[in-house]
Amino acid sequence: MxxxxxxxxxxxxxxxxxxxxxxxxxxxxxxxxxxxxxxxPPGFGSPEDLAQLALDPRRAAANRAAVERVLAAGSVLVDVRPAREVLDLPDRTLLHSGPPLTWEKASGPMRGALMGAAIFEGWATDPDDAERVLAAGEITLDPCHHHRTVGPMAGVTSPSMWMWCLEDPASGGQAWCNLNEGLGKVLRMGAFNEEVQTRLAWMRDVLGPVLQQAVRSRPEPLDVKAILAQMLQMGDEGHNRNRAGSLMALRELSPSVVAVDAPSSDIAEVLRFIGGNEHFYLNLGMPTAKLAMDAARGVPGSTLVTVMARNGTEFGIQTAGTGDRWFTGPANTPVGLFLGDYGPEDANPDIGDSAIMETYGVGGFSMAAAPAIVRFVGGSVPDALATTERMYQLTLTENPAMQIPIMGFRGSPTGIDVLKVARTGWLPQINTGMAGRVAGTGQVGAGLVQPPQQCFEQALAALAEESRAAG
Incomplete structure (x- = not known):
């Protein structure tokens, strides 16, 4: 035989x-x-554009300046306040994640979150009414990033939601993010039922006021960047795994929380909520990354990426050398692990501002720091190590504050370079949650995703055009 x-x-x-x-x-x-x-992989971009950027005499110094700003940025928690106070939102305005979006192009989870927020604010009486007022354009939609704000998943932020208020001691910059709702059927995943509304009301009436008193009574501001640095040495990567960071935040805040002048039942419920929410820290980490990347804005000649964000329909990036201009493409659908009986057909395309973590060099870029993350998003431990190794080849520097133990305490790969992405053909790796594509479903899983190449093709061409204009 x-x-x-x-x-x-x-x-x-x-x-x-x-x-x-x-x-x-x-x-x-x-x-x-x-x-x-x-x-x-094969690179991309026209030879003329690649040569223009590679030979731009400003590029090295511009990227060095942008990177120095990113590394120098700090992040301290200074207050907790309602969005209507810190964001100066126009009447009947909702913020959302990712690049600009219209109701007509909004995906299921984004529509669900917008509808839920409209009901929460009292602008609509029920889901049908909320859909009607949103479709009629009676509520203005604007990206969180246009207001120095970030929001996970749908990122929907309304005037009555309480916001973490963070500052960068180095530059004086400010950034904001709403409070994390926890897991399961939550607004950010597109759910809007009674359970979601009850939780949002409790966060508005109890959690926000208690946290405000606690933060204001601390002897000194909480160093949020320091917590992020410690997380990477304790098994977190800062995006989809925030267990250590959430526990450290609870440890830092709890002495002030228990001293708040509020009913003991409220204090106990606040501590239970924080202690049971493994992603509590994420909404502190995201504005920390936002502060660092905003510090690099407006550096002519720099090819550093300052924003990666998704709205469930499109993925968008911005660069230091092109300011607030968006470069967009269709959002990809994550590949990963699913909850319960959900499968790939239930998942919506990528959504959320939380890719600001990868833009800063943590999350998917620092998967080697959190090998256990593969049990949540899929892949293997060697995949996690290889991903971080590959991301070093797309970035301009290493962040000495964000050290990865298994890499010999090497700093995390930081400062995505449009030119390096184009030359290598490799795209940034992002860890992410998955929202159900049907409004009201909530979370269906978690996984890995990459930006569409079109975003970087557009950015490369725009940067080359700006370079030529600068002469």
Whole structure:
């Protein structure tokens, strides 16, 4: 009888490894012969645009200046206030994640979150009424990023929601984010039922006021950036895994919370809510990253990416050298693990401002710091290590404040470079949650996703055009 494998197993395997060295190094340590091949995806962009940016005499100094601002930025928690006070929102305005969006183009989870917020604010009486007023244009929609604000998933922020207020001691910059609702059926995932409305009302009437008193009574502002740095050394990556960060935030805030002049039942419920919310820190980490990336805005000649954000329909990026201009493409659907009986057909395309974490160099860029994350988003531990190795090749520097233990305490890969992305053909890696595509569903899973290449193609062309104009 002939060998069905054609003698494949008759001799030791011959292994050819492509990409980062972590795989071939591990095999060699086990005495396996490995041949390395320097392969990578094809690059993109016109040769003229690539040459224009590569030879721009401003680029090195501009990127150095932008990176220095990012690394120097700090983040301290100074207050908790309602959105109507800090954002100066026009009447009947809702903020949302990602680039600009209209109701007609909004996805299911975005529509669900907008409808839920309209009901929460009393601008609509029920879901049908909310859909009517939104479709009629009676409520203005504007991106969170246009207001120095970030919001996870749908990111919908309304005037009555309480906001974390953070400042950068280095530049004086400010950034804001609403409070995290927890997991499951929540507004940010597009749910809007009675359970969601009851929680939002409690957060408005109890959680926000208690946190405001607690934060204001602290002897000194909470150093949120320091917590993020510690998280990476405790198994978190700062986007989809925030367990250590949330516990550290609870430890820092709880002495002030218990001293708040409020009913003991309210204090107990606030502590239970924070302690049971593994993503409590995320809404502090996101404005921390926003502060750092905003510090790099407006540097002519810089090819550094300052924003990556998604609204459930489109993915958008901004760069230091092109200011507030958006470069967009269709949002991809994450690939990962699903909750319960949900599957790929239930997932909405990528959504949320939380990709600001990867823009800053944590989250998917620092997966090596949190190998346990693969149990939540899929993949394997070697995948997590290889992803971080690959992200170093897309970035301009390493952040010494954000050290990754398993990488020999190397700083996280920071400062996505449009030119490097175009040259390598590799796209940034993002860890993300998945919202159900049907409004009202809530979370269906978590996974991994990349931006559409079109965003970087557009940014590359715009940066080259700006370079030519600068002469």
């Amino acid at each position: 002939s060998d069905p494998l054609g003698g494949l197993l008759a001799a030791p395997p011959s292994i050819v490894a492509a990409g980062v060295e972590v795989f071939s190094t591990a095999l060699r340590q086990q005495g396996v012969s490995v041949t390395d091949v320097d392969w990578r």
